[in-house]
Amino acid sequence: MPLDTDQRPVILTGDRTTGPLHLGHYAGSLRNRVALQHSHRQYLLLADTQALTDNAADPAKVRRNVLEVALDYLAVGIDPAKTTICLQSGLPALAELTLLYLNFVTVSRLERNPTIKEEIQARGFGRDIPAGFLCYPAAQAADITGFKATVVPVGEDQAPLIEQTNEIVRRLNRQIGRAVLPEARALIPSVGRLPGVDGKGKMSKSQGNAIPLSATPDDIRDAVRRMYTDPNHLRAGEPGTVEGNVVFTYLDAFDEDRAAVEALKAHYRRGGLGDAAVKRRLEDILQALLAPIRERRAALAQDPGYVLDIVRSGTRAARERTQATLDEVRSGLGLLAFERIEDRACALRDSTAA
Amino acid sequence: MPLDTDQRPVILTGDRTTGPLHLGHYAGSLRNRVALQHSHRQYLLLADTQALTDNAADPAKVRRNVLEVALDYLAVGIDPAKTTICLQSGLPALAELTLLYLNFVTVSRLERNPTIKEEIQARGFGRDIPAGFLCYPAAQAADITGFKATVVPVGEDQAPLIEQTNEIVRRLNRQIGRAVLPEARALIPSVGRLPGVDGKGKMSKSQGNAIPLSATPDDIRDAVRRMYTDPNHLRAGEPGTVEGNVVFTYLDAFDEDRAAVEALKAHYRRGGLGDAAVKRRLEDILQALLAPIRERRAALAQDPGYVLDIVRSGTRAARERTQATLDEVRSGLGLLAFERIEDRACALRDSTAA
Incomplete structure (x- = not known):
């Protein structure tokens, strides 16, 4: 269905590609996604770029798990004809939106983000936090807005990231003078995070208390x-x-x-x-x-080429969607869009003559 | 000349597109560039993305001055047959490299950068520094390495940014296990910055003491x-x-x-x-x-279409160059490159079977 005739609400969600998914993911998100793909325009992001923000020392793990997570999606019933599965690093417009948004958020605002604060502590980064990790709320705002998503399923602890996204959205829309980007709302699941089999905290592969799919x-x-x-x-x-x-x-x-x-x-x-x-x-x-x-x-898993074909064709579709958003934002802000340099020669002539 | 047969040293330099250039730019950099274009593979970056890091409130100014700076380049004798003039925002690989590099540098390291420290003070940002501004050394590292530049003409005050770039280069090469990225050296001009006509500090349009070209x-x-x-x-x-x-x-x-x-x-x-x-x-x-x-x-200036054609074709050439670097870095790190998902199906099968 072309973008403009599909009136269903747009969902963006996904997973960092750091390991295969487990029963906790199934309970907390995967089965909802299988249900939501009928009533929503759903994009699933294989978040390899974001996974690197705290796995820079092991990029091979991040790469390997692109296929693992894609396999998990298809295995639980995500239908590539209904849901677009795409690779974050294959969407340069998201990187460009991230850099743009970083100009519209201050360092102190990022540091105050409760999710970032907690995760810095949980990962033991201290003062030596990688800059990419501090900046990831802007990257997440790029992901959400790049797809013009209005519904973002997240855990309760991630809700501040949606608020941060909406702050950036309001700031940009104000500067552009019209609502180019929609605000998003967090869709918080009714059930909490599934505990691990040992009852110690949530299910997590690294805690050895998970049941993989x-x-x-x-x-x-x-x-x-x-x-x-x-x-x-x-x-x-x-x-x-x-x-x-x-x-x-x-x-x-x-x-x-x-x-x-x-x-x-x-x-x-x-x-x-x-x-x-x-x-x-x-x-x-x-x-x-x-x-x-x-x-x-x-x-x-016998046919990784088939799975990667799905990811590739989803990424192509997502590229168009996110590039269109980037073009719209850049043009709204009055920036030059490279693809359109030719079309704008006249506009430039006018503005330089003024 | 194809990339691989051109053995001349690669220079990357450029200007933030925040205003037309003046006699200070001519003395400090432009005339050197005119001379260097014969002996070097020279890329001139119209740095509109970087200009936004402290001009987010006035993107139209940044856009307008793309043409102004390009006009200045051509007027002083930059020859588009010898020098590639390109638009930073037209090079998505640079945004992607920037996000990647942000994972290889800590927030505290960025804060310690003397150039950033001074500029934060000069611009009066205080605690409310835009995140994009704090991150710009990573963006500059992306610019320099994206072109595999080994020579970067900068003012003495910018030398710490080259050191920061080389730190990122060493960190990546160490992780990749071979020297994918070259280190760069600062080329500091023998003459200092030209003072303004009033003798108060350096020549600067905002100080009203400049002679424009x-x-x-x-x-x-x-x-x-x-x-x-x-x-x-x-x-x-x-x-x-x-x-x-x-x-x-x-x-x-x-x-x-x-x-x-x-x-x-x-x-x-x-x-x-x-x-x-x-x-x-x-x-x-x-x-x-x-x-x-x-x-x-x-x-x-009578024919902005012609000037923008030069920028567009330079940007196209620069896109190839920077995309090749991004692919090489991503592949060196063992990351999946979208363009090559197909080629990599076999490699993935191997690594997941292991």
């Missing part, structure tokens, strides 16, 4: 077996606690039979329901959920 | 008349001081008859030579110097 049946069985429950629930006959019990958190996330889950919770609380029984139920659900994903993923 | 004969006469000399040299018969006397500084810069200038200085020092006589000599020299420049400039 390519997990084998044995991997899944082992992960469920060692899953954190209620450490004080030593006998099946005794009452147990559901809150913070990872098995129940996962049932909440993946068991479609809500009534059955509530009944299990009540049973567990009053005693008489052992961990093993609850884990069996969860294992069945996860095996059923992951089996088709794993199989599709394995089949696609 | 398009100055009319009357402008030149007036400028020389009000030129700062020795305020204590009230009568021609008395001894006068040559040091800090702008008329003599300009004679040093523009009078090719060195012996005559030395004789004039001696005469002035011992007394008996009036300011009016020295100014007449300087005025004759400046009129002779600027008349052909002014005439060529006026003729070219």
Whole structure:
């Protein structure tokens, strides 16, 4: 569908290409994207450029995982006919918008960004923060506005980045004198981040507490077996606690039979329901959920050329979209656009004569 | 000449497009460039992107002066057959290299850069420095390395920026494992910056003490008349001081008859030579110097389309050059290059199988 006749809201989302995706990504974003691709114009960004802002020492990892994340997208049901999957580093207009936006935001504003502050701390950068990392809110504003996205699914902790984007949007629109760029709103998922199987913080590959989307049946069985429950629930006959019990958190996330889950919770609380029984139920659900994903993923992985073709053709389409935005912003600001130097000779003549 | 057979050293230089150039630019850089274009592969960058880092509120000025500066280049004798004149914002590879390099330099290193420190102070930015301004040393490193320049003519105060560039070059080459990028050396002109006609600091349009390259004969006469000399040299018969006397500084810069200038200085020092006589000599020299420049400039200004054609075709050539560097750097780092996704399917298959 041509850009101008497609009236669906535009979503931009994506993932840093630092590792294959896992069940936490599935619960928190991937399955929403599969649903949203029907009602929205959806762009999925393989964010290799952003991944470099804190992985400059290991670019090969960033490259390798472009294919891994693309495989994950296709395996969970992202349909390239409905969703545009594109490679961030293949979109030079985003780099150009980023540099432009950096002129419209101060260093102190970037430093005050709560997301940046927390992530600097989490990554232990201290004073030696890479400049690219400090600047990434401007890069994110470029990503969002480059696609003219109005809906950006993010975790609650990322909401300040959307606010930062909208500040830049307002500043540019004010200077241009009309709303060239739309403001975006954060779409915060109703469920929080999935905890890791050890119950220690969110699921994360680096914490070794993740179930990857390519997990084998044995991997899944082992992960469920060692899953954190209620450490004080030593006998099946005794009452147990559901809150913070990872098995129940996962049932909440993946068991479609809500009534059955509530009944299990009540049973567990009053005693008489052992961990093993609850884990069996969860294992069945996860095996059923992951089996088709794993199989599709394995089949696609046999043909990386096909997967990269999808990424390439998505990137081409995204190039047009983002280049059009860049041209519009540059022209709105009264800057010269190289592609149009010829057309503007007359306009220049006028302005220099004045 | 194709890139690989041209063994001449590569020079990158250029100007921020914030205003037409003046006699200070001519003395400090333009006339050197006219000479260097014979022995060097010279690229002149119309630095509109960089100009925005502290002119975001007035992009129209930045746009308008693209043509003005290009006119100045051609008027002084830059030959587009020998020198590539190109528009910075027409070179997306430079934006991409900039973002990449920002990952290889820390915020504290940028803040310690003496040039940045001084310019922050001079522009009165304080804590509200635009992020783009703080990052401009990385952009400059992208400019220099994008063209693989080894010689960069800069004022003495800009030498730390070349050192910063070479730090990034060394860091990248170390990571890539071979010298993909050359180090650059600063070419610092033997003559210092030309003072303004009022003797207060360097010549600068914003200080109102500049003689533009398009100055009319009357402008030149007036400028020389009000030129700062020795305020204590009230009568021609008395001894006068040559040091800090702008008329003599300009004679040093523009009078090719060195012996005559030395004789004039001696005469002035011992007394008996009036300011009016020295100014007449300087005025004759400046009129002779600027008349052909002014005439060529006026003729070219009649045909902005022709001038922009030169810029456009130079930008096209520069696009190839800078894109080749970006590809080489990305591939050296092991990153995926969009243009080559297809070629790399096999390489990816190998690396993911490992």
